[in-house]
Amino acid sequence: MNDLFKKKNNKADLSHSTRIANNLLLKHYNGMNRKKDNNQPVAWVGVDIPAYIFRAMGIVPVFPQIHAAFQAQRKAVKNMMNDLESKWEIPHNICGEVKGVIGAVLCENEIAFNIPKPDILITSNSTCGQVTKGFKFLSKYMGVDLINLDFPYVYDEINEDMINYVSDQVAEMMDILENKIGHKMDIESIHDSYANIFTFSEMWREICEANIISPAPVNALDLFMFTSCFISMDTDDGMLNMMAALYNDVYIQTERNKKIENNEKFRVMWHYLPIYSKKRFFKNLFDEHNVSLVTGTYLAMHDELGSAMKFDFKYPITKEQIENAKFQLKYSKKGETIDEVREGMIRYTATSMLNSDVHRGVQDKCLKIKNMVERYNIDGVILHNDRSCRPQSLPQYEIRKYILEELGIPVLFFDSDTMDERYFSESQITTRFEAFIEKMATRKGI
Amino acid sequence: MDIKDIYRECHRIVNDPVNYIKEEKVKSGGKYIGYTCIFPPEEILHAAGYIPVRIMGFSKKNINSEKYITSNCCEFARSIIDFLSSEDADSLDGIVFSHCCDTLQVTACIAHGITDKNIFIYNIPSSLDSQYSYDYIKSAISGFKSEVESRLNIDIDEEMLQKSYEIYRENRQLLSKLNELRRNKPGIISGYDSLAVTIAGLYMAKDKHNELLKSLLEQLSLQEYIQTDKKKIIVSGIINCNLKLIELIEESGAIVLSDDLCEGARTVPLKDSGDFKYPDAFANVTSNLFCPAKNYENISYDKVLIDKFREADCDGVIFIYFPFCDPQFMEYAYVKRKFAEEGIKSLLVETVINTNNFAQMQTRVEAFLESLYRF
Numbered sequence: 117m118n119d120l121f122k123k124k125n126n127k128a129d130l131s132h133s134t135r136i137a138n139n140l141l142l143k144h145y146n147g148m149n150r151k152k153d154n155n156q157p158v159a160w161v162g163v164d165i166p167a168y169i170f171r172a173m174g175i176v177p178v179f180p181q182i183h184a185a186f187q188a189q190r191k192a193v194k195n196m197m198n199d200l201e202s203k204w205e206i207p208h209n210i211c212g213e214v215k216g217v218i219g220a221v222l223c224e225n226e227i228a229f230n231i232p233k234p235d236i237l238i239t240s241n242s243t244c245g246q247v248t249k250g251f252k253f254l255s256k257y258m259g260v261d262l263i264n265l266d267f268p269y270v271y272d273e274i275n276e277d278m279i280n281y282v283s284d285q286v287a288e289m290m291d292i293l294e295n296k297i298g299h300k301m302d303i304e305s306i307h308d309s310y311a312n313i314f315t316f317s318e319m320w321r322e323i324c325e326a327n328i329i330s331p332a333p334v335n336a337l338d339l340f341m342f343t344s345c346f347i348s349m350d351t352d353d354g355m356l357n358m359m360a361a362l363y364n365d366v367y368i369q370t371e372r373n374k375k376i377e378n379n380e381k382f383r384v385m386w387h388y389l390p391i392y393s394k395k396r397f398f399k400n401l402f403d404e405h406n407v408s409l410v411t412g413t414y415l416a417m418h419d420e421l422g423s424a425m426k427f428d429f430k431y432p433i434t435k436e437q438i439e440n441a442k443f444q445l446k447y448s449k450k451g452e453t454i455d456e457v458r459e460g461m462i463r464y465t466a467t468s469m470l471n472s473d474v475h476r477g478v479q480d481k482c483l484k485i486k487n488m489v490e491r492y493n494i495d496g497v498i499l500h501n502d503r504s505c506r507p508q509s510l511p512q513y514e515i516r517k518y519i520l521e522e523l524g525i526p527v528l529f530f531d532s533d534t535m536d537e538r539y540f541s542e543s544q545i546t547t548r549f550e551a552f553i554e555k556m557a558t559r560k561g562i
Numbered sequence: 563m564d565i566k567d568i569y570r571e572c573h574r575i576v577n578d579p580v581n582y583i584k585e586e587k588v589k590s591g592g593k594y595i596g597y598t599c600i601f602p603p604e605e606i607l608h609a610a611g612y613i614p615v616r617i618m619g620f621s622k623k624n625i626n627s628e629k630y631i632t633s634n635c636c637e638f639a640r641s642i643i644d645f646l647s648s649e650d651a652d653s654l655d656g657i658v659f660s661h662c663c664d665t666l667q668v669t670a671c672i673a674h675g676i677t678d679k680n681i682f683i684y685n686i687p688s689s690l691d692s693q694y695s696y697d698y699i700k701s702a703i704s705g706f707k708s709e710v711e712s713r714l715n716i717d718i719d720e721e722m723l724q725k726s727y728e729i730y731r732e733n734r735q736l737l738s739k740l741n742e743l744r745r746n747k748p749g750i751i752s753g754y755d756s757l758a759v760t761i762a763g764l765y766m767a768k769d770k771h772n773e774l775l776k777s778l779l780e781q782l783s784l785q786e787y788i789q790t791d792k793k794k795i796i797v798s799g800i801i802n803c804n805l806k807l808i809e810l811i812e813e814s815g816a817i818v819l820s821d822d823l824c825e826g827a828r829t830v831p832l833k834d835s836g837d838f839k840y841p842d843a844f845a846n847v848t849s850n851l852f853c854p855a856k857n858y859e860n861i862s863y864d865k866v867l868i869d870k871f872r873e874a875d876c877d878g879v880i881f882i883y884f885p886f887c888d889p890q891f892m893e894y895a896y897v898k899r900k901f902a903e904e905g906i907k908s909l910l911v912e913t914v915i916n917t918n919n920f921a922q923m924q925t926r927v928e929a930f931l932e933s934l935y936r937f
Contacts, residue, residue, distance in 0.1 A: 204895045205910065209634060209886055241688050241857075245664045248688070248857060249892030256862075256896055264857055266689035268698070269667050277705075281687070281698040288693070478671040503634040506888060510631050510639075510668040514675060531634075 126331040126376060127408075128369035130338050133362035137345050140354045145229040151176045152232035157296055160234035162251065163347055164242045164472055165265070166465060168309035171351045172301045173293055178231050179348050181247070184216025186229065186344070188392045188535045196223045197536055211504045212535025214250035221254055234258070236296065238289065240265035242469045244507045263289050267469060270476045274467070282466040290462065303454045306461060311442035312351040318427050318441065319359045320346070324415050326366045328492055331380035332408040333369035337399055339415055340390045360433035367431040379406050382495045382556045385488055386412035387515065388508045389500065389534045397542060405553050410492050413473060413484055478511040482518040489523055495556045496526040502534050526555035565781045568774060569755045572762035576803055579765045580620045580650045586613075587653060592767065594654050595680075598642060598669075600829050600851050601660035602684045603844045605726040606707050608768065609718045612655065616764035618825065619802040619915035620645050630676055631669070637884040637915045638802060639669045646677045656680030656714075661688070663855040663889050680713050682706065689857045690849045699848050703841040724838045729768050734847075736775040737763070737830050743782060744819055745874040749790035750782055753797075753818025754808045761803060761825050790817060793934045796871050798822035799882035799890060802915050807882060810920055814928045815935075820874035822867055823882075828853060832861070855889035863893040864900040871906065878934045879908045880927070884915070907934060 152158050156176050161167075163181040170177040187193050196219040200206045204222065206215060220231065237260050239251035248264055255262035265285045268278050294300055326333050342362065349355045384407055391398075402409055427441050452460070469475075473484060485497065497519050501509045516527050530548055533539040563571065575582045583594055595607050596617040604614040619641030626647035627640035645651055656679050659670035673681050684706045687695045711718055737760060744756055759778060763771040793816045801807050801823055808818050821827045831850035835843050854863040871879060879901060883890050894910070901908045909930040911923060 205898065206895050207885070207891050210888060210891055214892070245688060245855070246888050246892060249889060252857065253892065253896055264689060264692075264859075266687045266692065266695065266857070268685055268687055269661055271667075271671065271683050271685060277698065277701045281694055284694045285692075478668070501632055501634075503632075506634075506664040506886075507668060510635055510665060511672055512632055513630060514672050517675075531632075 126333065126369070126373050126378075126380065128334045128338075128365050130334070130362065130365050133358060133365050134338075134341070136358045136361050137342060140349065140352075140358055141345055143354070144349055144352070145231065148176050148178060149230060149232050157235045158232045159236045159238050159293075160251075160254070160260075161237075162239040162243070162247055164240055164469055164474075165238060166313070166468070167348065168306075168313050168351045169290070169461070169465065170293075172305040172309045172461075173290075173297055174302075174305075175293060175297065176232070177348070178234065180217040180220055180231070181213050182344050182348050183220055183229060183231055184213050184535065185392055187216050187220070188212070188537075193219075193393075193535065194538065197538070199223050208536075209504055211244070211246040211250075211506075212502075212533050213505075214246045215504075216535055217247075217250050218253060221258065234260050236260060236293075237262045238265070239263075240267055240469065241475075242267040242472045243474045244505070246506070263292060265289065265469075267472075267475060270470060270480070272477065274470050278470060279463065279466055282470060283462050286462045286465050290458070300454070301458070303457055306457050307446045308442075309351045310461075311445040312353065312356060314445050315427070315438060315441040316346065316351075316356055316359055319356070319363050319429060319433070322429055323359070323363050323366050324411060326370050327408070327410040329370065329373070330383065330408075330493070331373050331376075331378050332383065332410040333373050334366050335399060335402065336386065336409040336411050336415060337390060337395050337402075340386075340392075340412065341395070343415065356438050357435075360435075360438060363429065364432045380408050381406040381562070382553065382560075383408050383410050383493055384496045384498055384528075384556075385410060385485075385492060385494045386414075386498045386500065387485060387512075388412075389414055389502055389505070391500065391532055391534055391537070391540060393537045394540060394542075397545075401546065401549055405549075407553070409498075410494070411488055413481070413488065416473075416484070416488070474507050478514050481511065482515055482522075485515065485519065486523060489519075489525065494525065495560065496528065496552060497523075498552075499527055499529045500534075501529060501531045503531055503539055504533050504536070524559075526552055526559060528552035563774070563777060565778065565785075568778050568781075569758060572755070572758040572774075573805070575762040575765050576758050576805060579615070579618075579803070580653060582765055583615060583653045586767075590767075595656045595658060596651075596654045597658040597660065598666060599660050599662045600824065600853060601662065601686055601848055602658045603703055603706065603847065604768075605723060605730050605844065606703075606710055606718065607658070608726040608729070609722040610710055610714055610716050612714075613767050614658070615654075616825065617642055617645055617657065618764075619804075620650060626676075630672055634886060636665050636886040636888075638800060638887070639665045641802065641915050642666075642669055643672075643676060646673060646679075651677060651679065654679060656682060658682045658684055660684040661686050662853070665886070665888070682709055682713070686848060689859070690851075691858045691860050696845055696849060699845045700841045703844045703848075707841075720840055723840055727838045727843055729772065731835060733763065733768050733772050733775070734830050735834070736772060736779065737827075739779055740775065741820070741827055741830070743779065747787050748794055748819050749792065749817055750785060750787050752812055753795075753821065754805055754812055757801075757808055757818070757821065757823070757826055758805055760827075760829070761805075764825060764829070792817045793877040793931055794819040794874060795878050795880055796820040796822065796867070796874060796876045797880045797882055798867055800824040800884060800887070801882055802884075804913075804916065806918070806920065807911075807913065807923075810924055811880065811927055811931075814924065814931055816878075816931050819876055820870050822870055824853070827870070832866070854893045864897045867897060868900065868904065868906075877907075878930065879906060880930070881908065881910045883910065883912055885912055 158176045161177045167177045241248045593612045595612045607614040627643035795816045833850045835846035
């Protein structure tokens with residue numbers, strides 16, 4: 117038998133691509149300080165604002181919320197939370213991620229990476245209002261200017277007034293940043309950024325969709341970990357190489373799974389953010405019950421990015437394929453003037469940010485889950501009620517009701533916190549998970 | 563009405579606003595629409611022939627909110643859901659949600675599953691004084707007016723709007739005068755009574771409230787004034803009609819001279835909105851209302867509060883917040899620090915709606931006031 121088919125486990129071993137991602141991250145964070153030393157401006161940026169804008173301007177973007185996610189994986193995060201609550205009277209129920217952002221400044225000894233101090237802060241409320249307030253706090257505390265992009269909440273449909281309102285602000289932000297760097301943004305860099313982001317999002321889409329087949333070749337919990345990388349570095353060439361390695365790892369397992377016995381009993385999806393520090397616990401729980409976590413709403417970022425072109429990547433993805441994809445995208449933009457490209461970038465940024473899942477009504481969230489349930493043939497949905505995230509957690513009962521009544525599949529509902537593991541109880545989750553398995557089994561008649 | 567009757571009537575309304583609305587409906591046959599925070603342009607509803615009333619934590623019996631929203635939710639939003647899911651909501655013909663904070667936006671989204679009443683959204687931006695927000699607010703006002711017209715099947719012309727605008731503008735001016743009087747003659751009216759007068763106006767027809775305010779101001783101007791040596795307090799946050807909190811502070815030996823409350827002084831814009839012009843005059847009101855849940859480029863919570871504190875020559879500040887009120891708590895850490903830098907003493911009180919448990923709170927308030935008297 118070919119080596120390819122020797123392994124019995126039906127989940128991909130992502131150690132190779134994870135190693136590349138870790139090295140990339142280390143290089144990325146270390147490189148930030150070097151760039152700062154070389155007088156490149158540093159912007160601390162809200163997680164919903166795309167990195168490609170900054171790359172096109174030669175500005176170093178630092179995403180403190182992503183940094184907070186790395187902190188969440190460190191034990192020291194508990195000390196940080198305690199300090200913020202006791203010394204600063206920031207209540208325990210405020211968003212853990214925002215506390216991580218503020219904590220990186222107020223409790224410097226707890227930081228995960230040595231991130232350079234900002235020359236400017238940029239935030240938006242397209243995820244939530246707490247992030248904006250957190251950045252405002254930092255702006256006042258650190259004495260650093262803040263650009264705050266205001267996104268109207270999308271209760272129903274996005275309309276032209278909303279797009280114009282947001283586009284005006286994005287354009288103003290670009291003017292401010294161009295003044296800061298002392299020159300207009302480079303058209304070639306914009307083309308490169310566009311090409312990279314679309315190439316990357318296309319590869320990501322194909323990786324995520326590999327799990328449509330059964331048995332799913334990759335544990336979606338592993339994929340969550342990669343999202344931290346690509347928000348920070350979505351236009352980095354190294355990211356495309358890392359994404360290619362991930363694609364290849366997943367492809368190999370997909371082929372293996374065609375040849376091995378399918379012991380996948382249940383296919384579940386995760387709504388909203390994972391609990392970073394409990395990845396091992398959940399992996400064990402899933403493996404023990406032959407459950408595949410196949411997807412999650414947080415992974416479907418390619419839907420928001422809306423790539424202009426579809427590629428059909430072939431295994432193994434090589435540098436040539438990546439360059440070819442980038443070339444096609446760059447070529448499609450070649451005839452445009454700098455003003456047209458700039459205008460297109462502003463509108464694309466405004467629209468994709470308005471499309472942010474967090475910033476839309478309950479109905480939109482339910483429809484997104486319905487599409488995923490149908491597409492990935494889901495048996496049950498895990499609803500993580502992230503207690504400190506109001507926009508995502510408060511409508512969870514409505515979402516639960518919709519899944520149970522309209523989609524007719526079981527739900528595992530539990531309270532916890534993405535950052536703060538003081539709100540997590542392994543024994544309670546285990547009991548509820550077992551009941552969830554029972555319900556899925558009854559429904560499937562097994 | 564003499565002054566005592568005015569206070570008595572206002573406290574009666576504040577103690578049970580739903581009962582008052584029901585009584586008034588029987589008396590006058592008026593139609594009522596509820597709204598959830600300081601921003602909705604009430605004038606548009608008024609011009610459409612409705613009496614806009616503020617929805618707060620009326621419902622004292624129901625705990626239906628636990629069915630609809632997760633427990634990590636602020637008391638205010640829960641009380642709105644409790645009210646909407648109760649029979650008390652029958653007194654209203656519709657509800658207006660204004661875009662305020664993450665929690666209220668979710669409440670607005672799930673409201674359709676709680677009530678079959680007309681639900682309107684006044685979707686204003688989160689930043690209220692930026693270069694681009696003014697035009698967006700104007701488009702939100704036009705959108706809101708169109709929605710009211712089509713859903714309530716009525717045409718609102720400019721004359722109707724102007725008439726309503728003048729009534730509401732006069733109300734804001736009268737409330738400003740009352741607040742000015744409170745500041746200039748400490749003790750001439752207690753915080754407990756003046757807030758009752760202000761909050762009662764959220765449930766009364768505005769022309770009726772204007773007459774009440776005029777009568778009160780006239781009687782107060784004729785009243786003999788005796789200077790007080792009590793410590794002067796400003797309160798900030800939301801009390802959700804629970805005037806017992808204010809009563810407690812004043813019974814402990816202070817006077818609540820000024821406020822920055824969601825149902826108090828925050829209902830009055832920081833600047834006069836000017837003569838009628840549609841939709842600009844309404845946009846002027848919205849963009850000059852200050853709420854810590856919003857973001858501003860030119861003003862901030864700490865600046866607004868310190869200005870109010872200085873203007874009233876207060877001695878201390880008491881923050882009254884509900885648990886899970888993210889925007890206020892996110893601002894609080896910095897505001898508290900600023901007050902401390904200015905040498906101003908502050909106390910944070912976390913409370914819940916309709917509480918009668920004041921024992922611990924009283925001890926804390928008394929200790930705080932003692933510290934003010936000592937230094």
